[in-house]
Amino acid sequence: MKLFRVTAVFVLAVWACAEAQAQWGLYGSPQPLEFQQLQPVIAGSQGSAFLPGAPAYGAAPAGQGAPVCLAAAQGQPDPQLWPPVPPVPGAMPGPQGQYGRPVAPAGPAPGSPAPIGAPNTIYEPAGCPSGGCAGGGLPNGCGCEMPWYGSLMALYMTRDRPNVVWTTMKTTDNTQRWGASEVDWQWGGEVTIGRTLCDCGCSSWAIEGTYWGLADFCRTDTPNFSCNYSTPLTFGNVSMLGTDNGTGTPCSAEQWYDDSPQHRIIRSDDFQSAEIDLVNQHVCGGACSCFSLDCLAGIRYFHFRDNLSFQAQREHDGSAYQDTWISLDDRVTNDLLGLQLGCCAEYRFAPCWKVFVAPRIALCDNMIGLNYNLYAIGANGTCYQGSSNTYASPNYPIHSTSNGFSLLTQLDLGLEWQITQHLGAQVGYRVVGITGLALSDNQIPNLADDTRDISLICKGGSLVLQGVFAGMTFRF
Numbered sequence: 107m108k109l110f111r112v113t114a115v116f117v118l119a120v121w122a123c124a125e126a127q128a129q130w131g132l133y134g135s136p137q138p139l140e141f142q143q144l145q146p147v148i149a150g151s152q153g154s155a156f157l158p159g160a161p162a163y164g165a166a167p168a169g170q171g172a173p174v175c176l177a178a179a180q181g182q183p184d185p186q187l188w189p190p191v192p193p194v195p196g197a198m199p200g201p202q203g204q205y206g207r208p209v210a211p212a213g214p215a216p217g218s219p220a221p222i223g224a225p226n227t228i229y230e231p232a233g234c235p236s237g238g239c240a241g242g243g244l245p246n247g248c249g250c251e252m253p254w255y256g257s258l259m260a261l262y263m264t265r266d267r268p269n270v271v272w273t274t275m276k277t278t279d280n281t282q283r284w285g286a287s288e289v290d291w292q293w294g295g296e297v298t299i300g301r302t303l304c305d306c307g308c309s310s311w312a313i314e315g316t317y318w319g320l321a322d323f324c325r326t327d328t329p330n331f332s333c334n335y336s337t338p339l340t341f342g343n344v345s346m347l348g349t350d351n352g353t354g355t356p357c358s359a360e361q362w363y364d365d366s367p368q369h370r371i372i373r374s375d376d377f378q379s380a381e382i383d384l385v386n387q388h389v390c391g392g393a394c395s396c397f398s399l400d401c402l403a404g405i406r407y408f409h410f411r412d413n414l415s416f417q418a419q420r421e422h423d424g425s426a427y428q429d430t431w432i433s434l435d436d437r438v439t440n441d442l443l444g445l446q447l448g449c450c451a452e453y454r455f456a457p458c459w460k461v462f463v464a465p466r467i468a469l470c471d472n473m474i475g476l477n478y479n480l481y482a483i484g485a486n487g488t489c490y491q492g493s494s495n496t497y498a499s500p501n502y503p504i505h506s507t508s509n510g511f512s513l514l515t516q517l518d519l520g521l522e523w524q525i526t527q528h529l530g531a532q533v534g535y536r537v538v539g540i541t542g543l544a545l546s547d548n549q550i551p552n553l554a555d556d557t558r559d560i561s562l563i564c565k566g567g568s569l570v571l572q573g574v575f576a577g578m579t580f581r582f
Contacts, residue, residue, distance in 0.1 A: 252581040253302045255314075257532070261294035263320055263573025265375060269547040273416050274329050274369045277336045286327035286371040287547075294320035294377075296575065300385065312385045314402075323375040328368065334421065336364040343495040343555040344502075346432070346482050351425050359492055359554075362432035362482060366418040373546075376411040377571065381446060391452075398452045406446040406468040408514055410569065413437045414546035420482075432482040434554070436546045438563075442512050444470030458525070462534075464518040472512040474544045476563050479503035480554070494557045501557055508563045512542035522579070530579040538571040545569070 267287050276282040300314025329335060341359035349357040363369075383404030391398035416434040420427055448466030455461065480492030480502050492502045500506075520534020545567035551559045 252528070253304075254299075255301070255312075255579070255581045256299040257297070257577055257579045259296040259298075259318070259532070259575045259577030261296055261318060261320060261536070261573060261575050262291060263294060263536070263571055264291040265289050265323070265377075266570040266572075268373075268412075268545060269567075271414075271416075271547050271550050272338055273371060274331075274335050275338050276331045277334045277365055280336075280338065282331065283338065284329040284331070284369075286325075286373065288325065288327060289373075289375075290323060290325055291573070292320050292323050294318060296577070302387070310387045310389075312387055313382070314385055315380075315382045317378075317380045319378040320376075323373070325374075326370055326372045328370045334365045334367055335369045335418070336366070337369075337418070339363070339550070339552060339554045341480075341554050344480060344492045345495055346490045347493050348488070348490045349427060349482070349484075351427075356493075357427065359432060359480060359482075361423075362420045362427075362430075363418045365421045367421060368419040370417050372413075372415040372417065374411075374413045376409070378409040379407070381406040383446065383448070396454050398454075400450045400452075402446075402448045402450075402466075404446050406442070406444055406466075406470065406514065408440075408442040408468075408470070408540070410440040410442075410540070410543065411438070412440075412544075412546040414550075416550075427482070427484060430482060430484055432480070434550075435477070435479045435481075436549050437477040438544045438546045438549060439475045440512070440543050441473045441475075442468070442470035442514060442540070443473070444468045444512075444514070446514075448516075452522075458523060460522050460524075462518070462520055462522060464520075466516045468514040470512045470514055472510045472542055472544075472565070474508045474510060474563055474565055476506040476508075476544065476549060476561075477503065478506075478549065478560050494555045496555045497557045500561050504557055504561050506561045506563050508544070508565060510542045510544075510565045512540055515539045518575075520575070528581050531577075532579055533576040534574070536571075536573060536575055538569075540569045543567045543569050 267289055270285040270287045272283045272285045274284040296316065296318035298314060298316040300312050302310075302312045337360075341363055344359040345356035346359060346362075347356055351357060381404055383402040385400055385402045387400050388395075389399050389401050414436045416436075417431055419431050420429060422428045446466055446468035448464065450462055450464040452460050452462040482490040482492070484490060494501050516536065516538045518534055518536050520532050522530055522532045524530045542565060544563050544565040548564040548567050549560060553559070
């Protein structure tokens with residue numbers, strides 16, 4: 107009887123366990139519920155309140171463009187526990203994962219900057235006008251900029267009017283005076299070539315060289331008085347050696363300049379500039395920014411030659427030298443060499459269009475040379491040298507040199523159109539100002555026979571060049 111009661115209790119316990127839904131036989135051991143593989147969905151934050159160390163719902167693992175969510179249980183998920191994931195605004199349609207969830211595309215998330223090495227990817231910064239350039243190019247070289255760059259420019263410039271030297275007066279009325287000071291415009295050209303110090307993305311430093319020059323300014327001017335000309339300059343004590351009119355005494359230079367049927371002034375100027383600079387590109391902003399600033403430092407060389415020739419024809423006086431010409435040549439060279447600092451600020455106001463301003467300043471040593479001479483050319487081509495009877499040392503021809511301090515400034519203002527990724531066009535205005543120069547006009551004293559005064563170079567002059575430029579820019 108006792109055994110029967112024990113057996114009955116055991117059977118009842120087994121029946122109660124069966125009511126608890128435990129499975130026996132082929133289901134005799136509990137089986138774990140299976141979870142689906144994690145699926146990336148949308149961007150979010152790290153961490154989870156359900157699984158330690160796993161990303162939270164809507165969170166993205168570091169370094170990926172899309173996050174993961176918790177796995178769904180086997181079978182159809184409960185809508186209350188697994189709400190549909192909202193689509194990413196602006197996202198492009200892509201492959202669909204399980205439960206209609208989008209699979210994250212490969213590569214960077216939409217709106218992220220183009221990676222280095224992807225030069226065909228156009229990225230428009232926030233706040234800037236949108237749109238790419240014509241011909242499949244990049245906005246202002248946006249992306250991986252090519253290491254080589256250069257430009258070819260045409261220049262059309264003039265200089266400021268020089269000081270007037272009163273070289274001529276009317277013979278019968280010395281109050282009517284004349285001195286040529288007009289200047290012309292002249293064409294020139296500029297070439298620039300530069301390279302970054304290493305290939306795309308590894309350095310913002312570059313080295314570049316620029317050369318520009320203008321064709322010689324050359325102009326001849328004559329007075330328009332109605333009678334013969336004389337000069338207010340004093341040449342009485344200048345003898346023209348080898349001339350004597352049969353008297354044994356050398357002719358004076360005044361016999362050419364006074365009562366002359368014709369005076370003329372010939373001016374010529376030559377300008378050349380060369381520089382080598384180390385450039386720190388994109389100190390502020392960048393190739394894809396609305397605003398960008400480059401800075402540079404280097405060596406600048408500037409050459410300026412200023413020539414003035416005052417000539418007169420001898421009157422028809424029956425002498426052996428009648429109708430021949432005398433010439434006072436005043437030739438000055440300024441060679442500036444110094445250190446230069448500068449920058450270039452650019453602002454992109456529309457796709458492929460930007461304005462720029464590029465100031466530069468150089469502190470230079472000015473090496474000055476003066477060649478001054480007075481001579482006459484006879485009818486048979488013989489050259490008769492002038493000689494000062496006041497000062498024998500120095501005497502014509504006079505050669506002097508000197509050094510001085512000069513300040514050179516240059517300012518370029520312009521507009522650039524980026525036609526393609528490799529090609530652009532520029533147009534603008536340039537002004538160059540220089541102080542501490544020796545100008546030919548400043549070397550002519552009123553006492554033209556004062557060779558001592560002439561040999562002391564006057565170097566307090568200044569010069570302004572201004573004009574326009576236009577050309578093409580290249581990247582390769």
